[in-house]
Amino acid sequence: MLFYDCSTAPNPRRARMFIAEKGLTIETREVSIAKGEQLSDAFRAINPNATVPVMITDEGTTLTENLGIAAYLDARFPEPPLMGRTPDERGRVLMWHSIAEHKGGLPIAETLRNTHPAFTDRALPGVENHAQIPELAQRGTKRIAHFFDLLETRLTDSPYLAGDEFTLADITAFVFVDFARVIKTRIPQENSATVAWYEKIGARPSAQL
Amino acid sequence: MLFYDCSTAPNPRRARMFIAEKGLTIETREVSIAKGEQLSDAFRAINPNATVPVMITDEGTTLTENLGIAAYLDARFPEPPLMGRTPDERGRVLMWHSIAEHKGGLPIAETLRNTHPAFTDRALPGVENHAQIPELAQRGTKRIAHFFDLLETRLTDSPYLAGDEFTLADITAFVFVDFARVIKTRIPQENSATVAWYEKIGARPSAQL
Numbered sequence: 247m248l249f250y251d252c253s254t255a256p257n258p259r260r261a262r263m264f265i266a267e268k269g270l271t272i273e274t275r276e277v278s279i280a281k282g283e284q285l286s287d288a289f290r291a292i293n294p295n296a297t298v299p300v301m302i303t304d305e306g307t308t309l310t311e312n313l314g315i316a317a318y319l320d321a322r323f324p325e326p327p328l329m330g331r332t333p334d335e336r337g338r339v340l341m342w343h344s345i346a347e348h349k350g351g352l353p354i355a356e357t358l359r360n361t362h363p364a365f366t367d368r369a370l371p372g373v374e375n376h377a378q379i380p381e382l383a384q385r386g387t388k389r390i391a392h393f394f395d396l397l398e399t400r401l402t403d404s405p406y407l408a409g410d411e412f413t414l415a416d417i418t419a420f421v422f423v424d425f426a427r428v429i430k431t432r433i434p435q436e437n438s439a440t441v442a443w444y445e446k447i448g449a450r451p452s453a454q455l
Numbered sequence: 456m457l458f459y460d461c462s463t464a465p466n467p468r469r470a471r472m473f474i475a476e477k478g479l480t481i482e483t484r485e486v487s488i489a490k491g492e493q494l495s496d497a498f499r500a501i502n503p504n505a506t507v508p509v510m511i512t513d514e515g516t517t518l519t520e521n522l523g524i525a526a527y528l529d530a531r532f533p534e535p536p537l538m539g540r541t542p543d544e545r546g547r548v549l550m551w552h553s554i555a556e557h558k559g560g561l562p563i564a565e566t567l568r569n570t571h572p573a574f575t576d577r578a579l580p581g582v583e584n585h586a587q588i589p590e591l592a593q594r595g596t597k598r599i600a601h602f603f604d605l606l607e608t609r610l611t612d613s614p615y616l617a618g619d620e621f622t623l624a625d626i627t628a629f630v631f632v633d634f635a636r637v638i639k640t641r642i643p644q645e646n647s648a649t650v651a652w653y654e655k656i657g658a659r660p661s662a663q664l
Contacts, residue, residue, distance in 0.1 A: 301546075305543040307546065309550050311549070311553040314547065314548075314549045314551075315550075316549070317538075317550075318545060318546030319542075321546075329526075333526075334512055336530045341518050341519060344520040345519075374598070374601055376597070376598075377590075381588045381590070382591075385585055388583065388585075389583070392581075396504075
Protein backbone atom coordinates (compact mmCIF):
# COMPACT_ATOMS: atom_id res chain seq x y z
CA MET A 247 0.00 0.00 0.00
CA LEU A 248 1.06 3.55 -0.62
CA PHE A 249 -0.59 6.60 0.94
CA TYR A 250 -0.47 10.15 -0.47
CA ASP A 251 -0.92 12.60 2.39
CA CYS A 252 -0.80 16.35 3.01
CA SER A 253 0.05 17.38 6.55
CA THR A 254 -1.81 20.71 6.41
CA ALA A 255 -5.21 19.74 4.96
CA PRO A 256 -8.23 18.26 6.76
CA ASN A 257 -9.22 15.56 4.27
CA PRO A 258 -5.90 13.70 4.29
CA ARG A 259 -5.87 14.05 8.08
CA ARG A 260 -9.06 11.97 8.22
CA ALA A 261 -7.36 9.08 6.41
CA ARG A 262 -4.20 9.53 8.51
CA MET A 263 -6.22 9.22 11.73
CA PHE A 264 -8.04 6.16 10.39
CA ILE A 265 -4.73 4.45 9.52
CA ALA A 266 -3.31 5.26 12.96
CA GLU A 267 -6.43 3.96 14.74
CA LYS A 268 -5.98 0.67 12.87
CA GLY A 269 -2.42 0.51 14.17
CA LEU A 270 -1.04 0.42 10.63
CA THR A 271 2.17 1.87 9.26
CA ILE A 272 1.85 2.56 5.55
CA GLU A 273 4.47 3.99 3.23
CA THR A 274 3.52 7.65 2.83
CA ARG A 275 4.38 10.42 0.39
CA GLU A 276 3.70 14.03 1.24
CA VAL A 277 1.95 16.19 -1.37
CA SER A 278 2.35 19.88 -0.57
CA ILE A 279 -0.86 21.76 -1.30
CA ALA A 280 0.92 24.96 -0.25
CA LYS A 281 3.29 24.42 -3.18
CA GLY A 282 0.43 23.34 -5.47
CA GLU A 283 1.93 19.87 -5.91
CA GLN A 284 -1.55 18.31 -6.12
CA LEU A 285 -1.99 20.12 -9.45
CA SER A 286 1.34 18.98 -10.89
CA ASP A 287 1.44 16.69 -13.91
CA ALA A 288 3.24 14.10 -11.79
CA PHE A 289 0.48 13.94 -9.21
CA ARG A 290 -2.34 14.16 -11.74
CA ALA A 291 -0.91 11.05 -13.35
CA ILE A 292 -1.70 9.35 -10.01
CA ASN A 293 -5.02 11.09 -9.31
CA PRO A 294 -6.49 13.01 -12.27
CA ASN A 295 -8.89 14.71 -9.82
CA ALA A 296 -5.88 16.40 -8.16
CA THR A 297 -7.06 15.76 -4.60
CA VAL A 298 -5.56 14.14 -1.52
CA PRO A 299 -5.79 11.72 0.23
CA VAL A 300 -5.03 8.90 -2.20
CA MET A 301 -4.28 5.29 -1.38
CA ILE A 302 -2.88 2.72 -3.77
CA THR A 303 -4.03 -0.68 -2.57
CA ASP A 304 -1.97 -3.87 -2.74
CA GLU A 305 -4.30 -4.94 -5.56
CA GLY A 306 -3.14 -1.84 -7.48
CA THR A 307 -6.38 0.12 -7.18
CA THR A 308 -6.16 3.89 -6.75
CA LEU A 309 -8.64 5.02 -4.07
CA THR A 310 -9.18 8.76 -4.10
CA GLU A 311 -11.88 9.38 -1.49
CA ASN A 312 -11.77 9.09 2.29
CA LEU A 313 -14.81 6.84 2.33
CA GLY A 314 -13.24 4.42 -0.14
CA ILE A 315 -9.95 4.32 1.77
CA ALA A 316 -11.79 3.67 5.05
CA ALA A 317 -13.95 0.91 3.54
CA TYR A 318 -10.88 -0.83 2.09
CA LEU A 319 -8.86 -0.69 5.30
CA ASP A 320 -11.76 -1.65 7.56
CA ALA A 321 -12.53 -4.74 5.48
CA ARG A 322 -8.90 -5.75 5.16
CA PHE A 323 -7.90 -5.04 8.78
CA PRO A 324 -11.11 -5.62 10.75
CA GLU A 325 -9.69 -4.96 14.23
CA PRO A 326 -10.46 -2.64 15.84
CA PRO A 327 -13.68 -2.12 13.86
CA LEU A 328 -14.10 1.54 12.94
CA MET A 329 -17.25 1.12 10.82
CA GLY A 330 -19.37 -0.94 13.23
CA ARG A 331 -19.77 -4.66 13.91
CA THR A 332 -23.50 -5.33 13.70
CA PRO A 333 -25.77 -4.15 10.87
CA ASP A 334 -27.32 -1.58 13.17
CA GLU A 335 -23.90 -0.22 14.17
CA ARG A 336 -22.76 -0.14 10.55
CA GLY A 337 -25.84 1.88 9.64
CA ARG A 338 -25.27 4.35 12.46
CA VAL A 339 -21.58 4.85 11.62
CA LEU A 340 -22.19 5.73 7.98
CA MET A 341 -25.27 7.82 8.85
CA TRP A 342 -23.23 10.00 11.20
CA HIS A 343 -20.27 10.05 8.82
CA SER A 344 -22.62 11.33 6.12
CA ILE A 345 -24.17 13.94 8.43
CA ALA A 346 -20.71 15.15 9.45
CA GLU A 347 -19.58 15.47 5.82
CA HIS A 348 -22.68 17.21 4.51
CA LYS A 349 -23.71 19.34 7.48
CA GLY A 350 -20.25 20.00 8.95
CA GLY A 351 -17.47 19.52 6.44
CA LEU A 352 -19.17 21.16 3.48
CA PRO A 353 -20.20 24.44 5.17
CA ILE A 354 -16.85 24.76 6.93
CA ALA A 355 -14.99 24.29 3.64
CA GLU A 356 -17.40 26.61 1.82
CA THR A 357 -16.91 29.34 4.39
CA LEU A 358 -13.13 29.15 4.14
CA ARG A 359 -12.76 28.70 0.41
CA ASN A 360 -15.25 31.40 -0.56
CA THR A 361 -13.65 34.13 1.54
CA HIS A 362 -9.94 33.53 2.04
CA PRO A 363 -7.65 35.20 -0.54
CA ALA A 364 -5.57 32.01 -0.75
CA PHE A 365 -8.56 30.39 -2.50
CA THR A 366 -9.36 33.06 -5.06
CA ASP A 367 -10.67 31.11 -8.07
CA ARG A 368 -10.10 27.92 -6.05
CA ALA A 369 -13.47 27.80 -4.29
CA LEU A 370 -13.61 24.04 -4.83
CA PRO A 371 -10.82 21.46 -4.75
CA GLY A 372 -9.99 19.55 -7.92
CA VAL A 373 -8.73 20.30 -11.39
CA GLU A 374 -11.22 23.00 -12.30
CA ASN A 375 -11.08 26.59 -11.14
CA HIS A 376 -14.23 28.11 -9.63
CA ALA A 377 -14.76 31.72 -8.56
CA GLN A 378 -15.57 32.47 -4.93
CA ILE A 379 -19.23 33.03 -4.00
CA PRO A 380 -19.22 35.14 -0.81
CA GLU A 381 -22.88 34.30 -0.03
CA LEU A 382 -21.77 30.74 0.63
CA ALA A 383 -19.72 31.94 3.57
CA GLN A 384 -22.71 33.72 5.09
CA ARG A 385 -24.84 30.63 4.61
CA GLY A 386 -22.00 28.51 5.97
CA THR A 387 -21.92 30.37 9.27
CA LYS A 388 -25.61 29.61 9.82
CA ARG A 389 -25.20 25.97 8.79
CA ILE A 390 -22.22 25.43 11.07
CA ALA A 391 -24.26 26.70 14.04
CA HIS A 392 -26.91 24.13 13.15
CA PHE A 393 -24.25 21.41 12.92
CA PHE A 394 -23.02 22.24 16.42
CA ASP A 395 -26.62 21.94 17.67
CA LEU A 396 -26.92 18.51 16.06
CA LEU A 397 -23.67 17.32 17.61
CA GLU A 398 -24.65 18.55 21.07
CA THR A 399 -28.06 16.87 20.95
CA ARG A 400 -26.51 13.57 19.89
CA LEU A 401 -23.50 13.65 22.24
CA THR A 402 -25.69 14.48 25.22
CA ASP A 403 -27.25 11.02 24.69
CA SER A 404 -24.28 9.04 23.38
CA PRO A 405 -20.54 8.96 24.22
CA TYR A 406 -19.63 8.78 20.53
CA LEU A 407 -21.59 9.71 17.43
CA ALA A 408 -22.51 6.19 16.36
CA GLY A 409 -22.97 4.84 19.89
CA ASP A 410 -20.71 3.47 22.62
CA GLU A 411 -17.63 3.03 20.43
CA PHE A 412 -15.23 5.42 18.72
CA THR A 413 -15.68 5.07 14.93
CA LEU A 414 -15.06 6.62 11.52
CA ALA A 415 -17.98 8.99 12.22
CA ASP A 416 -16.05 10.54 15.11
CA ILE A 417 -12.93 10.92 12.99
CA THR A 418 -14.89 12.70 10.28
CA ALA A 419 -16.65 15.06 12.67
CA PHE A 420 -13.60 15.67 14.88
CA VAL A 421 -11.34 16.65 11.99
CA PHE A 422 -13.91 19.11 10.62
CA VAL A 423 -14.68 20.61 14.04
CA ASP A 424 -10.96 21.03 14.65
CA PHE A 425 -10.41 22.52 11.20
CA ALA A 426 -13.13 25.13 11.83
CA ARG A 427 -10.41 27.06 13.70
CA VAL A 428 -9.31 28.41 10.30
CA ILE A 429 -12.62 30.28 10.06
CA LYS A 430 -12.33 31.30 13.73
CA THR A 431 -15.17 29.02 14.75
CA ARG A 432 -15.10 26.92 17.90
CA ILE A 433 -17.58 24.66 19.65
CA PRO A 434 -19.92 26.94 21.62
CA GLN A 435 -18.66 26.87 25.22
CA GLU A 436 -22.09 25.93 26.57
CA ASN A 437 -22.12 22.75 24.42
CA SER A 438 -20.54 20.76 27.22
CA ALA A 439 -21.14 17.29 25.75
CA THR A 440 -19.46 18.27 22.48
CA VAL A 441 -16.55 19.94 24.27
CA ALA A 442 -16.00 16.79 26.36
CA TRP A 443 -16.16 14.57 23.24
CA TYR A 444 -13.73 16.87 21.40
CA GLU A 445 -11.22 16.83 24.25
CA LYS A 446 -11.49 13.06 24.63
CA ILE A 447 -10.76 12.50 20.94
CA GLY A 448 -8.09 15.19 20.87
CA ALA A 449 -6.18 13.21 23.50
CA ARG A 450 -5.98 10.07 21.34
CA PRO A 451 -2.53 9.37 19.82
CA SER A 452 -4.08 9.37 16.33
CA ALA A 453 -5.13 13.01 16.80
CA GLN A 454 -1.53 14.13 17.38
CA LEU A 455 -0.42 13.18 13.87
CA MET B 456 -38.35 -2.34 9.56
CA LEU B 457 -40.26 0.70 8.40
CA PHE B 458 -39.29 2.86 5.41
CA TYR B 459 -40.33 6.48 4.86
CA ASP B 460 -40.29 7.21 1.15
CA CYS B 461 -41.24 10.00 -1.24
CA SER B 462 -42.08 8.90 -4.76
CA THR B 463 -41.07 12.20 -6.42
CA ALA B 464 -37.63 12.89 -4.90
CA PRO B 465 -34.24 11.49 -5.92
CA ASN B 466 -32.80 10.70 -2.49
CA PRO B 467 -35.59 8.35 -1.37
CA ARG B 468 -35.43 6.75 -4.79
CA ARG B 469 -31.86 5.70 -4.09
CA ALA B 470 -32.95 3.79 -0.97
CA ARG B 471 -35.98 2.37 -2.81
CA MET B 472 -33.74 0.98 -5.56
CA PHE B 473 -31.34 -0.47 -3.00
CA ILE B 474 -34.20 -2.24 -1.18
CA ALA B 475 -35.54 -3.62 -4.47
CA GLU B 476 -32.11 -4.85 -5.56
CA LYS B 477 -31.88 -6.77 -2.28
CA GLY B 478 -35.22 -8.39 -3.10
CA LEU B 479 -36.77 -7.03 0.10
CA THR B 480 -40.32 -5.90 0.75
CA ILE B 481 -40.40 -3.39 3.60
CA GLU B 482 -43.44 -1.66 5.07
CA THR B 483 -43.40 1.81 3.53
CA ARG B 484 -45.05 5.13 4.31
CA GLU B 485 -45.19 7.89 1.72
CA VAL B 486 -44.14 11.39 2.81
CA SER B 487 -45.35 13.98 0.29
CA ILE B 488 -42.73 16.68 -0.21
CA ALA B 489 -45.17 18.39 -2.61
CA LYS B 490 -47.52 18.85 0.35
CA GLY B 491 -44.65 19.78 2.68
CA GLU B 492 -45.29 16.74 4.89
CA GLN B 493 -41.57 16.36 5.64
CA LEU B 494 -41.77 19.64 7.57
CA SER B 495 -44.83 18.62 9.61
CA ASP B 496 -44.58 18.19 13.37
CA ALA B 497 -45.60 14.55 12.95
CA PHE B 498 -42.70 13.76 10.60
CA ARG B 499 -40.19 15.88 12.51
CA ALA B 500 -40.95 13.74 15.55
CA ILE B 501 -39.56 10.86 13.45
CA ASN B 502 -36.69 12.75 11.76
CA PRO B 503 -35.91 16.17 13.26
CA ASN B 504 -33.83 16.93 10.15
CA ALA B 505 -37.04 16.79 8.06
CA THR B 506 -35.51 14.77 5.22
CA VAL B 507 -36.39 11.53 3.47
CA PRO B 508 -35.48 8.70 3.14
CA VAL B 509 -35.73 7.38 6.71
CA MET B 510 -35.56 3.79 7.84
CA ILE B 511 -36.46 2.50 11.27
CA THR B 512 -34.46 -0.67 11.85
CA ASP B 513 -35.71 -3.72 13.74
CA GLU B 514 -33.40 -2.65 16.55
CA GLY B 515 -35.37 0.61 16.74
CA THR B 516 -32.66 2.86 15.29
CA THR B 517 -33.73 5.74 13.06
CA LEU B 518 -31.44 5.93 10.02
CA THR B 519 -31.78 9.20 8.15
CA GLU B 520 -29.13 9.05 5.42
CA ASN B 521 -28.93 6.90 2.29
CA LEU B 522 -25.44 5.71 3.19
CA GLY B 523 -26.57 4.55 6.63
CA ILE B 524 -29.61 2.74 5.23
CA ALA B 525 -27.46 1.00 2.62
CA ALA B 526 -24.82 -0.04 5.15
CA TYR B 527 -27.47 -1.50 7.46
CA LEU B 528 -29.25 -3.45 4.75
CA ASP B 529 -26.07 -4.70 3.08
CA ALA B 530 -24.73 -6.05 6.39
CA ARG B 531 -28.05 -7.60 7.40
CA PHE B 532 -28.93 -9.05 3.97
CA PRO B 533 -25.55 -9.77 2.36
CA GLU B 534 -26.88 -11.26 -0.89
CA PRO B 535 -26.57 -9.96 -3.48
CA PRO B 536 -23.70 -7.78 -2.24
CA LEU B 537 -24.21 -4.17 -3.29
CA MET B 538 -21.20 -2.71 -1.47
CA GLY B 539 -18.51 -5.15 -2.63
CA ARG B 540 -17.20 -8.48 -1.39
CA THR B 541 -13.44 -8.06 -1.11
CA PRO B 542 -11.70 -5.13 0.60
CA ASP B 543 -10.65 -3.77 -2.77
CA GLU B 544 -14.23 -3.95 -4.10
CA ARG B 545 -15.59 -2.34 -0.92
CA GLY B 546 -13.13 0.52 -1.35
CA ARG B 547 -14.07 1.03 -4.99
CA VAL B 548 -17.82 1.01 -4.28
CA LEU B 549 -17.67 3.70 -1.61
CA MET B 550 -15.13 5.73 -3.60
CA TRP B 551 -17.47 5.90 -6.58
CA HIS B 552 -20.50 6.43 -4.36
CA SER B 553 -18.70 9.39 -2.83
CA ILE B 554 -17.65 10.80 -6.22
CA ALA B 555 -21.24 10.48 -7.48
CA GLU B 556 -22.65 12.29 -4.43
CA HIS B 557 -20.12 15.12 -4.37
CA LYS B 558 -19.43 15.67 -8.06
CA GLY B 559 -22.85 14.66 -9.42
CA GLY B 560 -25.60 14.87 -6.84
CA LEU B 561 -24.52 18.11 -5.23
CA PRO B 562 -24.18 20.25 -8.38
CA ILE B 563 -27.40 18.83 -9.85
CA ALA B 564 -29.30 19.65 -6.65
CA GLU B 565 -27.64 23.06 -6.39
CA THR B 566 -28.58 23.94 -9.94
CA LEU B 567 -32.23 23.01 -9.39
CA ARG B 568 -32.73 24.42 -5.91
CA ASN B 569 -31.00 27.73 -6.58
CA THR B 570 -33.05 28.58 -9.66
CA HIS B 571 -36.49 26.96 -9.55
CA PRO B 572 -39.27 29.09 -8.01
CA ALA B 573 -40.55 26.05 -6.10
CA PHE B 574 -37.38 26.27 -3.97
CA THR B 575 -37.41 29.99 -3.16
CA ASP B 576 -35.87 30.17 0.34
CA ARG B 577 -35.53 26.37 0.23
CA ALA B 578 -32.12 26.18 -1.45
CA LEU B 579 -31.14 23.35 0.88
CA PRO B 580 -33.22 20.49 2.28
CA GLY B 581 -33.80 20.28 6.02
CA VAL B 582 -35.41 22.34 8.74
CA GLU B 583 -33.68 25.64 8.02
CA ASN B 584 -34.60 28.02 5.23
CA HIS B 585 -31.81 29.28 2.96
CA ALA B 586 -32.06 31.88 0.20
CA GLN B 587 -31.22 30.89 -3.36
CA ILE B 588 -27.74 31.75 -4.68
CA PRO B 589 -28.05 31.92 -8.49
CA GLU B 590 -24.24 31.70 -8.97
CA LEU B 591 -24.45 28.12 -7.70
CA ALA B 592 -26.53 27.17 -10.70
CA GLN B 593 -23.95 28.62 -13.10
CA ARG B 594 -21.19 26.79 -11.27
CA GLY B 595 -23.37 23.67 -11.21
CA THR B 596 -23.65 23.55 -14.99
CA LYS B 597 -19.86 23.53 -15.31
CA ARG B 598 -19.47 20.90 -12.58
CA ILE B 599 -22.08 18.60 -14.10
CA ALA B 600 -20.22 18.67 -17.43
CA HIS B 601 -17.09 17.59 -15.57
CA PHE B 602 -19.05 14.81 -13.83
CA PHE B 603 -20.20 13.46 -17.19
CA ASP B 604 -16.57 13.44 -18.35
CA LEU B 605 -15.58 11.45 -15.26
CA LEU B 606 -18.34 8.91 -15.81
CA GLU B 607 -17.47 8.45 -19.48
CA THR B 608 -13.78 7.92 -18.74
CA ARG B 609 -14.57 5.33 -16.11
CA LEU B 610 -17.34 3.52 -17.96
CA THR B 611 -15.22 3.24 -21.09
CA ASP B 612 -12.94 0.97 -19.01
CA SER B 613 -15.43 -0.73 -16.72
CA PRO B 614 -18.99 -2.08 -17.15
CA TYR B 615 -20.07 -0.62 -13.82
CA LEU B 616 -18.58 2.17 -11.73
CA ALA B 617 -16.93 -0.02 -9.11
CA GLY B 618 -15.94 -2.80 -11.51
CA ASP B 619 -17.64 -5.83 -13.04
CA GLU B 620 -20.67 -5.84 -10.74
CA PHE B 621 -23.66 -3.55 -10.29
CA THR B 622 -23.39 -1.84 -6.87
CA LEU B 623 -24.56 1.01 -4.67
CA ALA B 624 -22.25 3.32 -6.63
CA ASP B 625 -24.29 2.71 -9.78
CA ILE B 626 -27.56 3.35 -7.94
CA THR B 627 -26.25 6.66 -6.60
CA ALA B 628 -24.94 7.85 -9.96
CA PHE B 629 -27.90 6.53 -11.98
CA VAL B 630 -30.51 8.27 -9.84
CA PHE B 631 -28.68 11.60 -10.04
CA VAL B 632 -28.07 11.32 -13.79
CA ASP B 633 -31.75 10.49 -14.30
CA PHE B 634 -32.84 13.33 -12.01
CA ALA B 635 -30.80 15.82 -14.04
CA ARG B 636 -33.76 15.86 -16.45
CA VAL B 637 -35.35 18.44 -14.10
CA ILE B 638 -32.59 20.88 -15.04
CA LYS B 639 -32.88 19.84 -18.70
CA THR B 640 -29.53 18.11 -18.62
CA ARG B 641 -28.89 14.77 -20.30
CA ILE B 642 -25.86 12.59 -20.83
CA PRO B 643 -24.01 14.05 -23.82
CA GLN B 644 -24.97 11.89 -26.82
CA GLU B 645 -21.36 11.25 -27.75
CA ASN B 646 -20.69 9.68 -24.31
CA SER B 647 -21.59 6.27 -25.63
CA ALA B 648 -20.27 4.24 -22.67
CA THR B 649 -22.35 6.29 -20.22
CA VAL B 650 -25.44 6.11 -22.41
CA ALA B 651 -25.11 2.30 -22.61
CA TRP B 652 -24.62 2.04 -18.81
CA TYR B 653 -27.63 4.31 -18.22
CA GLU B 654 -29.89 2.27 -20.50
CA LYS B 655 -28.72 -1.01 -18.97
CA ILE B 656 -29.52 0.19 -15.44
CA GLY B 657 -32.74 1.84 -16.55
CA ALA B 658 -33.97 -1.57 -17.74
CA ARG B 659 -33.56 -3.16 -14.28
CA PRO B 660 -36.84 -3.80 -12.42
CA SER B 661 -35.55 -1.70 -9.49
CA ALA B 662 -35.36 1.36 -11.77
CA GLN B 663 -39.09 1.17 -12.60
CA LEU B 664 -40.17 1.86 -9.00
